[in-house]
Amino acid sequence: MNMNLFTYLNNLSTNSFISDAVIFLHQYTYIIIAVIIILSISISGRKFFTFALLFLSILFAWLFAENLKFLFHIERPFTSLGITPLIYQSGFSFPSQHMAVFSTIAISSFLINKRFAIFLLVLAILVGISRVILGVHYPIDIVGGFFAGAMVSLILVHFFKKIVEGITEFLPISSTAHLQITQELLQIPVTDFIKSFNIAIQLGAICAVILLYAKKIFSSSKYFLNICIAFIPTGIIGFFLYKIIKSFLLGNIILASSMLLLGGIIILFFEAREKKNPVNTPAKTIELLSIRELLILGFAQALAVIPGVSRSGAVIIGGRILGLSSIVITEFSFLLAIPTMIGATAYDLFKSGFSFGRDQWGTIALGFIISFITALLVVRWLIKYVQSHSFAIFGWYRIALGAILLLFFLI
Numbered sequence: 001m002n003m004n005l006f007t008y009l010n011n012l013s014t015n016s017f018i019s020d021a022v023i024f025l026h027q028y029t030y031i032i033i034a035v036i037i038i039l040s041i042s043i044s045g046r047k048f049f050t051f052a053l054l055f056l057s058i059l060f061a062w063l064f065a066e067n068l069k070f071l072f073h074i075e076r077p078f079t080s081l082g083i084t085p086l087i088y089q090s091g092f093s094f095p096s097q098h099m100a101v102f103s104t105i106a107i108s109s110f111l112i113n114k115r116f117a118i119f120l121l122v123l124a125i126l127v128g129i130s131r132v133i134l135g136v137h138y139p140i141d142i143v144g145g146f147f148a149g150a151m152v153s154l155i156l157v158h159f160f161k162k163i164v165e166g167i168t169e170f171l172p173i174s175s176t177a178h179l180q181i182t183q184e185l186l187q188i189p190v191t192d193f194i195k196s197f198n199i200a201i202q203l204g205a206i207c208a209v210i211l212l213y214a215k216k217i218f219s220s221s222k223y224f225l226n227i228c229i230a231f232i233p234t235g236i237i238g239f240f241l242y243k244i245i246k247s248f249l250l251g252n253i254i255l256a257s258s259m260l261l262l263g264g265i266i267i268l269f270f271e272a273r274e275k276k277n278p279v280n281t282p283a284k285t286i287e288l289l290s291i292r293e294l295l296i297l298g299f300a301q302a303l304a305v306i307p308g309v310s311r312s313g314a315v316i317i318g319g320r321i322l323g324l325s326s327i328v329i330t331e332f333s334f335l336l337a338i339p340t341m342i343g344a345t346a347y348d349l350f351k352s353g354f355s356f357g358r359d360q361w362g363t364i365a366l367g368f369i370i371s372f373i374t375a376l377l378v379v380r381w382l383i384k385y386v387q388s389h390s391f392a393i394f395g396w397y398r399i400a401l402g403a404i405l406l407l408f409f410l411i
Contacts, residue, residue: 005139006077009132013086022130023086029098029127033058036105036120044112053108053156061104061152065097065145078135085135096137099128099145100152107153124149204371206341209334212379217335222287226294230332231339233298238344241305253409259308261402267313267395270320275390286332293322301336308402311337316391326386334379 012018025032037054044050069092076093078085102124109117128142210217217224289297300318304311312333319329 003138006132009129009139010077010083010135013133013135018133019086022133025127025130026087026134033101033105040109040112040116043116050112053111054105057104057108057149057153057156058101060156061100061149062097064152065095065100065148068095068144068148069093069097074138074141076136077138083135087134087136089136093137094141095144095148096128096131096141097145098131099124099137099142100149102127103146103149104153105149107150108156202341202371203345204368205375206338207368208372208375208379209338211376213331213335217338220287226286226289227335227339229291230294230298230301230336231343233295234302234336234340235343237302238305238340239347254406255306256308257402257405257409259306259402260398261406263308263310263313264395264398264400264402266317267391267398270317271390271392271395274320286328286335289332296322297332297336301333301340310398311340313394313398326391327383330382330386 013022037051040054041050072092072094074092074094076085076089076091077083078088102120106117106120106124109120124146128137128145131137131142132139217227297315297318300314301311303309303314312330315333315336316329319332324332
């Protein structure tokens with residue numbers, strides 16, 4: 001059937017009108033995609049969300065299809081059949097990247113405007129047929145491209161929050177703020193379950209740290225004791241302010257955006273000061289930190305009860321004030337998160353009475369796993385990064401994102 005349908009469609013290339021039309025689609029593909037994105041943003045009431053969704057959908061669909069090509073290694077029709085195509089294109093045949101991109105745009109657009117999405121779905125089918133007429137794809141490539149694009153759209157929308165947590169938990173950019181921004185863009189209602197979910201999936205990221213640093217943590221009693229001492233301020237403040245945090249702070253997108261902006265300015269200030277007057281004191285290890293220094297770092301972390309004040313960012317700035325090296329303070333920010341997030345998750349589950357349904361527990365478990373995997377990769381990367389770079393890039397990122405969000409939500 002695949003070959004019969006290919007022969008029928010490819011023979012349409014002998015019609016001059018059809019051949020001109022499919023070549024036009026091929027030559028102006030990128031312009032068509034750009035026009036679609038502009039139209040989607042213009043008709044959407046959530047312009048920032050629309051741009052982010054379509055951009056990420058297109059990017060991941062293209063990359064996913066590209067990797068599948070190298071996995072299957074199927075030659076293009078004009079190579080395997082010896083036909084003369086209307087255009088020549090390098091690379092493998094299955095699946096069609098054009099179809100993957102147009103299908104992911106169409107399916108993602110159902111979250112924006114259903115009527116426009118139906119039009120885009122028809123356009124995606126026409127693009128797929130045009131690829132067969134051109135002689136660069138089999139019909140099965142088009143089907144494969146469609147499902148690749150559809151898979152990307154569904155996964156991106158469903159798992160976006162969970163992936164955000166794993167990536168942002170240990171970067172000094174505030175995972176809580178990013179989760180709140182994601183909720184706002186995806187229009188997820190801020191229910192008690194969602195608040196508990198946001199806390200619980202952070203535990204997945206913490207378990208990644210335990211796996212990576214288990215040997216260090218349990219090889220020295222002093223190491224373990226220092227982590228516990230630094231946790232004391234956070235534990236006390238979190239315990240007494242639990243109701244205020246969950247009722248008034250979590251879900252406040254303006255507050256989170258403002259703290260992103262302010263935190264970025266503070267990071268840049270301390271990075272500039274460090275560059276101008278580098279600290280020449282001997283490098284301390286975590287075991288050698290004094291009780292005073294540990295409590296200062298603990299109080300710094302406690303500021304992160306305010307959404308947008310990054311937990312790791314606050315600890316890193318506290319470490320900068322104390323003159324600690326980038327690697328030491330970055331590792332300590334990871335380790336201090338262990339009792340903090342275990343305590344926060346356990347206390348929240350206790351206060352909620354474990355009153356979640358089976359589906360909700362399944363959602364929490366899935367978020368936990370995805371957060372664990374992504375955090376495992378981020379922690380390894382960040383340790384390598386700070387060995388030869390400053391934290392300035394995170395400061396600039398926070399300022400840019402905070403400013404954009406304040407303009408977006410206030411204007």
